[in-house]
Amino acid sequence: MIEIDVRGFACPIPVIKTKKAMESNPDKPLTVIVESSVSKENVTRLAKSKGYAVKDQGESLLLEPNTP
C-alpha cells in the first residue's frame, strides 16, 4: 500500500502530494494520512475528480481507483 503523510501541511500541498502520488502510481490504491478537515475535503474532491472511490478512515483517507 502506498502511503502519503500530509499532516501539518496547509492547502494546497496535500492536494499536490496526492496528485503526484496518483501520477506515479496509476491505478493503485493510496492511503493519505491527513489531519485537518480542510485537507480531507480538498483531497477528497481531487480524488473524486480523478476517478477514485474515497473511504474516510478517520485518521486517513483510502483512495481506490474505480474499476472501469
Place this chain on the structure above:
Amino acid sequence: MTFFSKGRMIFAGLAVGIIAALMNVLGNPANMGVCIACFYRDITGALGFHRAAVVQYLRPEIMGIALGAFIAALLFGDFRARGGSASLVRFLLGAFVMIGSLAFLGCPVRALLRLAGGDLNGITALLGIVAGALVGIYFLKNGFNLGRAEKTYTPAGWLMPVIMFGLLLLAIGVPKFIFVSESGPGAAHAPIIISLLAGLIIGFLAQRTRMCFVGGWRDLFLVKDSYLFGGIAAFLVGAFLINAITGNINFGFEGQPVAHANHLWNFLGMALTGLAATLLGGCPLRQTIMASEGDIDSGITIMGMIAGAACSHNFMLASSPEGPGEFGPVAVIIGLIFACAVGLLMKENINWTVSKTSKNISH
C-alpha cells in the same frame, strides 16, 4: 460535504459581494467596501505604527471577520492550535503581500470591488494576481513548500482572536493613543456596529466555505478545481449588482476613487501579492480566517502584513492617487526577488541539512 458544495460557495460569494458593495454606500471609502489590505493598513495607522494621517482608523470589519471565523471554527470543530512552519519567511511574505497591495491600492478583494465599480484598473490587477499565482504554481509543482506545522498549545491558538477582541475594544473606546483620520479614506467609515456585523457575517461565511481570493485562481490552474473560484465569480456578480442598483458604476481607468492608473505597477504590485499569497497558501482574508482557527503561522503572517503596511507608509512605498510611491517600485522588485528565492530554494528535494564535506552530519 455539506458546506463544501459549490452551491453554498456561490451563495456565500454572492452574500459577501453584496455586503462589501453595500459597505461603500453605508460610509466606507468608494470601491473599498471591505478591502482587507486597506483595512489592516488603516489599523496599522490607528495604532500609530505609520503616521499617514489620512489612513488611520480601527476598522471593525477586520475584527468582525476574525471573530466571526473564530465563532464558526469553534461551533463546527475546526479550531486546532498549530504552527511552527517557517515563521520568519511567512512574516516577510506577509509584509510583501501588503507592499504589493499598497502599490496597487487594494488586495485581491478590492481588485474585484474596484472592477465591480467600473474601475478597469481592476482588470490589470486581476491579470497581476493570476500571473503571480501561475509563478507560485510553478514553484508548488516543483516541490516548494514552507514545511509542516505542528500541533501546539491551545492557548497559543487563542492569541489572535484575543488580540482581535482587544482591537475591537480599542475601536469602541478609542483611548487617547489611538489615531483617527479627520479627512481622507480613513475618515470615511460606516457606523461601528454595522461594520462589526458585516465583518461577523463575512468571517462566518468565509470560514465555513474556505473562501480565498487567490486560492480560487490557484486551484483553477493547478488542479482544474473551480470550487474556490466560484466564490470569486459570485462575489464579483454580487458587488456588481449592488453597484448597478445604487448607481455606483463608472467605467474607466482614470480618475477612479482611491486609485491610480499606472498599469505597470498595478500589474507588478498585484503579481507580488498573488505570488506571495500563493506561497503562503491564501490571500489576506484567508490568512485572517485561518489565524482565527488556531493557525499561529497565519497570525504571524498578519503581523507581517501590519509591518508591511507600516513600512509602506513610513518609507514612501505606498501609492497614492497620483501614482506609485517614490520607493514603491524598488520595494516591489525586492519583494518579487525575495518571493522567487523562497519559491526556488525552499524545496523538499534540496537537502540543506546535510553537508557534503562532513560524513558525521546527518538529518
